[in-house]
Amino acid sequence: MPIIIRLDVELAKRKMSVGEFAERVGISPANVAVLKNGRAKAVRFSTLEAMCRALDCQPGDLLEWEPDASDD
Secondary structure, three states: OOEEEOHHHHHHHHOOOHHHHHHHHOOOHHHHHHHHOOOOOOOOHHHHHHHHHHHOOOHHHHEEEOOOHHHO
16 A cells, blocks of 8 residues: 555654553554554545644654555
8 A cells, every 4th residue: 555654653752552542542552553564545634633632743754655566
């Protein structure tokens, strides 16, 4: 998938655990794992807002677009 979620980088920068992040955002640790592993198919804006609030960052800090090799 060409959308990369950089959640692991932002958590590491803040030395925040998955459990603490999940609690602050209001999602389960299993859903955090889905996001971190790039298996999420969608993210609600309300969840993205809560993630940005918990990490004090912008959506662009969490999401990155990389073109597929087939896009050339």
